[in-house]
Amino acid sequence: MAGGKGLFRPRLVFSADARAPDAGKAARDLADRFREVMLPHMDAAYNFARYLARDPTAAEDIVQEAFLRAFRSFHTYSGGGAKSWLLAIVRNCFLDWVRANPRADVGEDDRVDHDHPEAILLRRRDVQIVRETVANLPEPFRETLVLRELEELSYKEIAALTGAPIGTVMSRLARAREMLGAMLFPGGALEMGARS
Numbered sequence: 001m002a003g004g005k006g007l008f009r010p011r012l013v014f015s016a017d018a019r020a021p022d023a024g025k026a027a028r029d030l031a032d033r034f035r036e037v038m039l040p041h042m043d044a045a046y047n048f049a050r051y052l053a054r055d056p057t058a059a060e061d062i063v064q065e066a067f068l069r070a071f072r073s074f075h076t077y078s079g080g081g082a083k084s085w086l087l088a089i090v091r092n093c094f095l096d097w098v099r100a101n102p103r104a105d106v107g108e109d110d111r112v113d114h115d116h117p118e119a120i121l122l123r124r125r126d127v128q129i130v131r132e133t134v135a136n137l138p139e140p141f142r143e144t145l146v147l148r149e150l151e152e153l154s155y156k157e158i159a160a161l162t163g164a165p166i167g168t169v170m171s172r173l174a175r176a177r178e179m180l181g182a183m184l185f186p187g188g189a190l191e192m193g194a195r196s
Contacts (some may be wrong), residue, residue, distance in 0.1 A: 011085045034074045038067070041083045045090045045149050051146040054135045062097050066090040066138045084157040087147065091161060140164075141176035150174050 045066055049059035066089045070077075077085060134142060143162065147153045155173075159166045 001081055010011055037082045041086050045086055048055040048087050049090050066093040081157055081179045084153055088161045137179055142173050145176040
């Protein structure tokens, strides 16, 4: 946002070696490049983690771990799709979180909006309905839908991130859209617009 207002951006704290005055220029350059390339995708990382975990607090932990892992392995980043590279790390952190928390309780957050009360209630209701509906999709369909529709990754990027063939990604996306439409509009009078 203009002027840096509106979005919270935590200050990343790097290791003492990378921040020390005698640390090499290469280490400082790498840290600066990491901030420049990866920080713009923090919101996408959180959004993806939140949809996967269905828990805002867990999503924060997952994203924190993902950024730590991304920074530690940033020297292996070869350029290209920074967002998909980071979201692959978020996905791996989520899978690790699931293994570590097999009985984790998932819930919704309560946001405080500062807007007109009627608009807030309508928006909250609509957002909550869609969020809950997406959250109720089976995992591979939910993941594919979030990556494509919310994070706007290409089929190729989703295939690389999930390890599934592009045809499977396309089929999961079509099925996810179909299930979402059926769940949101049980009467069936909805024509889901597919994007390629």
